[in-house]
Amino acid sequence: MKKSLTFLIAFICCITLTTYAQIPNSGFENWTSGDPDNWATSNAFPAGLVNITQTTDSHTGSFAVRGDVIDFFGTAMGPVIQSGPGATGFAISEQYHSLELYYKFTSIGGDKFSVNVGLEKAGNAIAQGAVALPSTVNTYTHLTVPLNYMTSDVPDLAIIQILITGPVTGSDVHVGSVMFVDDLLFSLSAGIENISGSDLMGKCYPNPSSDVLYIPLFENVSGEVTLTVIDTYGKEVKKMAGQSQQFGTNIFQFSVEDLSSGLYFYSINGQNRHYQGKFTVCR
Numbered sequence: 001m002k003k004s005l006t007f008l009i010a011f012i013c014c015i016t017l018t019t020y021a022q023i024p025n026s027g028f029e030n031w032t033s034g035d036p037d038n039w040a041t042s043n044a045f046p047a048g049l050v051n052i053t054q055t056t057d058s059h060t061g062s063f064a065v066r067g068d069v070i071d072f073f074g075t076a077m078g079p080v081i082q083s084g085p086g087a088t089g090f091a092i093s094e095q096y097h098s099l100e101l102y103y104k105f106t107s108i109g110g111d112k113f114s115v116n117v118g119l120e121k122a123g124n125a126i127a128q129g130a131v132a133l134p135s136t137v138n139t140y141t142h143l144t145v146p147l148n149y150m151t152s153d154v155p156d157l158a159i160i161q162i163l164i165t166g167p168v169t170g171s172d173v174h175v176g177s178v179m180f181v182d183d184l185l186f187s188l189s190a191g192i193e194n195i196s197g198s199d200l201m202g203k204c205y206p207n208p209s210s211d212v213l214y215i216p217l218f219e220n221v222s223g224e225v226t227l228t229v230i231d232t233y234g235k236e237v238k239k240m241a242g243q244s245q246q247f248g249t250n251i252f253q254f255s256v257e258d259l260s261s262g263l264y265f266y267s268i269n270g271q272n273r274h275y276q277g278k279f280t281v282c283r
Contacts, residue, residue: 023083023160024090026184027061028054036065040087042080042163048072051079057180059102059140064182069111069164069173078111078173080163081181089159092119096186099129099145099160103181105137109174110167113137115145119155126151132165132230135269140182160184167236204266208282215252215268215277226269227254231262256281 024038031054035041041052051070058064067079084090096119105113112132119127129147162181166172204215229238240254252268259281266277 023158023184023186027058027182028063028065029061031063036081038083038085038090040082040084042067042077049077051077052081055180059182061182064180065162067162067164067179067181069108069175069177071175076173076175078164078166078171078177079179080161082162083158083160087159087161089118089120089157092155092158092186094186094188095127095149095154096147096158096188098147098187100183100185100187101143101145101162101181102140102183103137103143103179104140105133105135105180106176106178107134107136108176110134111173111177112165112167113179114163114165114170115143116161116163117145117147118159119147120157120159121151121153121155126153126155133267134167134228134236135267140180144187158186204277204279208280209256210282211255211257212253213256213279215266225252227252228267228269229259230265230267237264 025036028036028039030037034045034050034054035043035052036054043050043052049070049072051068051072053066053068054063055066056063057066065081067081069076069078071077099115099117101115103113107113112134114132115130117127117129118125127147127149129145131143131145133143162179164173164177164179166174204213207213224241226241227239228236231237237259238254256264256279261281263278263280266279
């Protein structure tokens, strides 16, 4: 890759109206010589490494991106796409709030669907956002990647990186994991209106917390519920599962007493429901 980013995993807990901006070849409709136009990929055609391909299995339009973890002479090679010719990004002139996209994902061995976004001003990083989701998603699902600003500057460059990472180090991917990506959009506010039931966001409290965290769910979730907590390095630090009834109607609660002070990110998966958010542990 020609650009490297320092990433902060981030989630949101709210739903609002959205205004969108165009990203070059955001629907991956245009391809040249096996790569999507205005995107760099992990394909190395002279060497025979091809793990990013054009697919007709799209969310809208005719095409989308498919990325597979493949066996390349005995080594598992994960797919990567990054915006801009030579992975150098593209020009922007707005303080965008988040990146929106649609994706499907099959996870093998705990591999994660990962999205990293960096905004720059005159070569200096001023905003970052990232997600790393380990769950298999069988149908195209909306995903929001919020951007956290470190300065008040208006960015002039955006870099978007989408890839499959391993469960521990990022490079420890597993053959058979596959991602589908389509319809990227930058948003000027917090999310989309009328978000689908599979992408509901719960607002946790108290936040910060030192002992117990409560997460209201917008709808009753039946059957087994699984909570995953990830730290800012992308490491899974807590995972618990149980029947939704034991957590109370519309409330998921869990202890954070075993976590060190700092920022964490959670996802809750139930039958046909997915919640995500962030919280801070403060002693």
